[in-house]
Each structure stands twice: as structure tokens, then as C-alpha cells.
Amino acid sequence: MADGGQVKNIEHDAEREARRRTALAQIRQYPDPVLRMRAREVEVFDEALARQAARMIALMNDASGVGLAANQVGSLLRMFTIELGEDEPAQAIVNPRITPLSEELESDEEGCLSLPGVLVPVERPISVRLEGQGVDGRELALELDGLSARAVQHEVDHLDGVLTFDRTTPEARREALATLRPRVVIAGSR
Ligand code: ZN
Secondary structure, three states, X not given: OHHHHHHHHHHHHHHHHHHHHHHHHXXXXXXXXXXXXXXXXXXXXXXXXXXXXXXXXXXXXXXXXXXXXXXXXXXXXXXXXXXXXXXXXXXXXXXXXXXXXXXXXXXXEEOOOOOOOOOEEEEEEOEEEEEEEOOOOOEEEEEEXXXXXXXXXXXXXXXXXXXXXXXXXXXXXXXXXXXXXXXXXXXXXX
């Protein structure tokens, strides 16, 4: 019947929403102190690292995110996962280094899986060179612009313990902290 398709869609969306909530529950939320720590360089490229990368990619996909840093899953390895465009498979970048390729800055709203309900303007270089390694240790270098350039800068900030509201306007920072405050009270009272 004609309605069948819609019912299935609703079920599908409900299932997707349930997956998203389950994923978010596994992602560290502000004010978890691990989000303020600097992650360490990865020196050993082993099975455990590959497993962690695979787990982060699955979580990122389930949470409908485009990027996820190790701090956000409670790990202090310098690694993040990222989806660089819709046709690109998600990948893990280890020991990332970013060099701006232009002096031109652009401001855009950024959300974060660890800061629910917070969307603040962040000014960043519009194009960057990203160097680092894959989970197998092979060296890589990419030139990125637009949303991809913004996304990798956001992830490297995480690895340095920096959050979006550290880089926004004083007004937006105040608003962000006000949005997050009720959660802090709830977490503290448990
Ligand atoms: Zn984030």
C-alpha cells in the first residue's frame, strides 16, 4: 500500500534517532575535563589504534557528525576521524599538523558533538595544508578549503584542549556558557 513507504521511513528515522542518541551518550560532553587536555603524539601504529579509529568512525557516523577527536571518546592520542566531502569515505588522521595557506579569514557558525545546543561563529583561515599520518603510519598531506578546512581546524583544536567558544566573540561565548550551564548543574548534582 502507498502508506507503507511512509511508515517504513518513520521507523527508519526513529531507528536513526535512537542510534544518534546512543552514540552521543558515548561522546564526552562539556565540562568533562578530558576536553581541556592536550592529546599526545601517537608513536605506536598497532591493531589497538586501528580498532579505536574504526570505533570512532562508527560513532561519528551514528552521531551524524563530520568529525570526531580522540578526546571526545576519552582518549588522549593525537588522532581524529573526519569525512572530507560526501563522496569521500571517513578516515582517521593521526598526528595532524595544520599550516594556513591563506591569510584570508572567514567566520562561520560551528557546532560540536560535545557542546549540545551551542552554535557559535568562529573565524578561521579559509584554506589550509593538513599533514599527518594514516592509522597505518603512512604519511599524508592534503590541501583543503571551505568546510573541510574548517572541520580539520576544529578537530586539531580538540586535540589541543580548545573548544569553539574559546575562539568566538565575547557575546557568543557568554551565550554558549549560559546554554551549557544548566547541564553543569545537573551533572554536579548527581
Ligand atoms: Zn567538536
